[in-house]
Amino acid sequence: MKNRLPRPRIAFFDMAGCEGCQLAILDCEDIFLDLVDLVEIVQFREAMSETAPRYDIAFVEGSIHREIDADRLRDIRARSHRLVALGGCACHGNVQARANDWAPAENLQRVHGADTAHRVQTDGRYWPLWAHTRVRALHEVVEVDYLLRGCPVDRDEFLHLVKRLLAGSRPTFPAQPVCVECRRHGNECVFLQGETCLGQVTRGGCGAVCIGGGYRCDGCRGLLPDANLASHRQLLRERGLDAEAIDQRYRLFLSGEITDREGTDEQ
């Protein structure tokens, strides 16, 4: 193929996250061997121990919590031709970004107890905890070329990205709500079944896998750029959710995004 990079060197890195996205990629078993023929995997802690100095495509999973993680990310960025945020944590902070709703000292107290909250300022052994401050998505630290969203990532989107980069063309991830995929799959809307859902304000690309499996959308792929949140809040209220329940629903996966949007609106 003409424009193809010659066997690009691919690397995987993990920041704060559950490594489930790397597992989702290892789960491409049926075509993984064919894929490995087309690329050279030079670093992948979840699967191998080798490392390399330069990467054509770096996949970085997880969110950034400490300055040393940010430095590590900057180092990876400097050594990578393309950098891909792998999964919800890397793309928008995901569940961890809930921590941003409270001051770090308050979080320390909640998690480690009041004693820790005091000691962290005076006892050197506790200082690493103090360094754990705001949860950031990768793009808040370095330039990110592509985002693979989801908790975990969708294997078809991962393959799409890799194939497009191999072919020398641009991967496309349309900013369309989950509803699009529900309708394409012929799913009945969960609102018609008396359930509520975040599909209308959430980026699709997941094949509406949760709704197809009998659940609802909780928004793990992040907020749509033009999400009509005011209308969505009103809809959830009409369906019997109170303001706190609505905030809880948004906060689960969308804390990193909804705070710098309308957030908790008028009540």
Place this chain on the structure above:
Amino acid sequence: MGSYLVERSVFIDWISRLARHEKVYFPLPVSKSSFRFSRVRSRSRLALEDFDDPRQAKPFRASACIPPPVRLLAPDNELLFTFRRDSAGDCHPTPVLDHNRRILAGVRPCDLKAIALMDRFQGDGIADPYYLARRGNTLLIGHDCLQPCDEYCFCEAAGSLSWRQGADIFLTPQPQARLLVEPLTDQGAALLADAGFPACSDVQACRARAAARRPTPFARQFKAPLARVMHAVAESWQSPVWERHAGRCFSCGTCNLVCPTCSCFDVRDDFNVEDPDSGRRTRHRDACMLEDFAEVAGGYNFRKSPAARQRHRVMRKFVYLPQRFGGTGFCVGCGRCGRQCTVAIDIFTIATDLLAGAGEAA
């Protein structure tokens, strides 16, 4: 062509037998409130409505069939062609046309009309060979409606209730659990030739009996004839109604994707990982209510606001396509978009508001 008057259960048995050697699709329940045109298997339970018990729930409702039956003729993620690149770098496509014979049974008049309209649309100008290949090998068994599907339906107002054109066989419920079975094409007659159904002696009387059973008016009505509604929509470019109905819109595309006369699509090329010199092009249903639908090269979006997109969608049903195809409305009144919209944006209400606005202006 002779018609038949047959016990409902006998007819259902016949469909089940037919499904053993033909691909037969029928609206089968997927939940308490929804249906999908699915392959009839030996254990499928087919239900047809009862003439004598109008309170009985309608066994399959057009508005609750997501997606509409026309999607079987233009499915999502449809493979258009495979391609192979030779050593000189040239690509050679191999089209993949689906000539499989299939029978869609239980198609309501509104969906029959939608398929008839799509036949004209897909055959016009640069014809769509994929749709036409499927359609050319598809038989339709229509089913009359004696009661509206639900509160979203407005098929009579949209001119669909009495639609039969395109059906190969048409079914009408009759008293005492019987069914009037009318072949409308040679293919339909051939399919029924060996069924051994008893002949119907008075087709007109049977039809009249069913028509008399319908409530009048049938479902929701516009306050003026359809032609005036279409005229009012055509004159409404500057109307404030568009904004009124866009405020709560999520631009989620549901109204387009469940519509039996929406057919916009996008295509996608992918090469095969196991053989990178080969690949495939697929097409996917697109929707003009989506934010990025009208975004063109350079990032300019010529229908940026939800109101502008809503106007385009409604204009296409009531103005643009009717103008191109000689008058008849492309909204068939099935009620799918209104039923599926989570914030109750209903094309019937929009058209009604535009009509009212036109009255005030006049």
